[in-house]
Amino acid sequence: MVKGKSAAGPRGDQVVLADWIVGEIVSTLDKLGISQNTLIIFTSDNGPRQGVNGHKSAMDLRGYKGSIWEGGHRVPFVAKWPDRIKPGLVSDELLTLTDLLGTTAAIIGKELPDEAGEDSYNILPALLGKQLEEPIHDVAIHHSGGGVFGIRRGDWKLIDESEEAGYDNPPKAGTPGQLYNLSDDPWEQMNLYHEKPEIVAQLKDKNIGILITDHNVQETLAITERSYLMFEGGILKSGIPEDLAEDEMVRKVYLGQNFELRKKKLDF
Numbered sequence: 001m002v003k004g005k006s007a008a009g010p011r012g013d014q015v016v017l018a019d020w021i022v023g024e025i026v027s028t029l030d031k032l033g034i035s036q037n038t039l040i041i042f043t044s045d046n047g048p049r050q051g052v053n054g055h056k057s058a059m060d061l062r063g064y065k066g067s068i069w070e071g072g073h074r075v076p077f078v079a080k081w082p083d084r085i086k087p088g089l090v091s092d093e094l095l096t097l098t099d100l101l102g103t104t105a106a107i108i109g110k111e112l113p114d115e116a117g118e119d120s121y122n123i124l125p126a127l128l129g130k131q132l133e134e135p136i137h138d139v140a141i142h143h144s145g146g147g148v149f150g151i152r153r154g155d156w157k158l159i160d161e162s163e164e165a166g167y168d169n170p171p172k173a174g175t176p177g178q179l180y181n182l183s184d185d186p187w188e189q190m191n192l193y194h195e196k197p198e199i200v201a202q203l204k205d206k207n208i209g210i211l212i213t214d215h216n217v218q219e220t221l222a223i224t225e226r227s228y229l230m231f232e233g234g235i236l237k238s239g240i241p242e243d244l245a246e247d248e249m250v251r252k253v254y255l256g257q258n259f260e261l262r263k264k265k266l267d268f
Contacts, residue, residue: 007053008051008052009052009053011051012051025040026040037082037084039079039080039085043077043078044076045097046066046072046073046075047065047067047072049064050064061186063167067144067145067167068143068162070187072142074186077095081127084127089129094137094140095121095123096119099121099122100120102117103123123136140153148169148170149171156179156180156181156182156199156203157180157188158177158200158204160203160204161174161175162178179199179200179203
């Protein structure tokens with residue numbers, strides 16, 4: 001139906017298809033008379049593949065799908081809800097797609113169980129254009145297809161032990177990393193890792209509740225109110241029994257019902 005409809009190859013044709021699908025959904029809602037009070041969100045779970053024929057699929061952002069850079073993670077998030085969202089509203093609030101769970105629960109007036117959606121935040125205030133006293137997210141975690149992790153807080157983004165890694169190449173233990181100020185440099189061209197050691201130290205500080213690992217796992221969940229997991233060279237350092245430390249699910253921080261997960265306020 002859409003093959004060859006764009007001048008940007010198969011991916012461009014896919015965008016044409018997505019555009020048609022959205023149009024069909026909107027048209028159907030209009031016909032049913034429920035479009036005014038229906039929330040439509042158009043977004044993506046990752047950045048695009050590289051465009052063809054000169055098409056800038058990621059604009060001027062660095063990297064594409066699978067990379068640790070913004071081209072692999074920064075995506076459009078377009079919301080339409082005529083009865084609630086003002087037309088033309090723009091927000092600079094940091095959010096992730098995991099927030100859709102917490103946001104949906106808030107919209108329907110339900111509270112999530114304690115063991116569900118630990119990393120999901122209600123972004124409804126941002127969608128509605130409300131003034132926020134503090135960011136919804138303290139931090140966001142990035143992960144590339146090659147196992148490279150990054151952490152963002154505010155304008156700063158740290159990609160540790162991966163000075164040259166970003167796609168399928170894995171991080172190298174003990175090597176310098178990358179540090180970018182995304183407000184001044186959203187294109188990630190000016191690596192400030194060596195110029196801003198104090199910012200690097202803050203983002204790496206284990207005391208803020210970040211789970212620093214042997215290059216396999218980073219998360220922003222604290223384990224109980226007093227401790228957290230930290231992998232060093234593959235060894236679990238937290239007082240957790242060694243048999244659990246060998247458990248692959250634990251290593252990936254999918255802790256299930258073995259531990260109580262609590263969000264921890266991250267303050268520098």
